[in-house]
Amino acid sequence: MHDPALDRRKNGYFRILYMDFRSFWYRLILRRKDTPGAPARPKAATPGAHPQVEAKVGVGFTTGVPKLDDQHHEIREAILGLQKDLGRGVAAESLLHSLDALLQRMNDHFQYEESYLEHIKFPNLTHHKGEHDRFRIDARLLRDRLEAGEQGAALDLSSFLFNWFRRHTLEEDHTFAKGQRR
DSSP states (O other), X not given: OOOHHXXXXXXXXXXXXXXXXXXXIIXXXXXXXXXXXXXXXXXXXXXXXXXXXXXXXXXXXOOSOHHHHHHHHHHHHHHHHHHHHHHHTOOHHHHHHHHHHHHHHHHHHHHHHHHHHHHXXXXXXXXXXXXXXXXXXXXXXXXXXXXXXXXXXXXXXXXXXXXXXXXXXXXXXXXXXXXXXX
């Protein structure tokens, strides 16, 4: 029996790629060709072209509140570091230490963000706190799986942290950022 999907895979239409969080973020989310920290690619000089200006790191996580934006940047960098450790196969004890530090940083951020939202009388504060609480529960379950040595827990953790942080900052935090600009 002929399988057309198998032919497409043989021809290279479907490829499984592994890239670290930073490369994924810059190439697929921000749609930039160059990733900071990566070796520079030679570029053809075009007459009259202006040199490329380096974009601010963490673009897309801006709420207009400097302290929150700084915290988002720090959390993003901590997730990148943890993902790098996961990719290198660092010992579970070291991973747990890094994860605990990241979760504590996020918990501190949640507390600051919630107090800020109370201060500005954000109408969806209850929902926003619920999002933070669900994160704490899910992250704790993944941490316990990692500590137990469960196979696949590290990959699930990496995916969860990236997806939750991206969605929460770009969608949930964006709602109060828009409200502040009005």
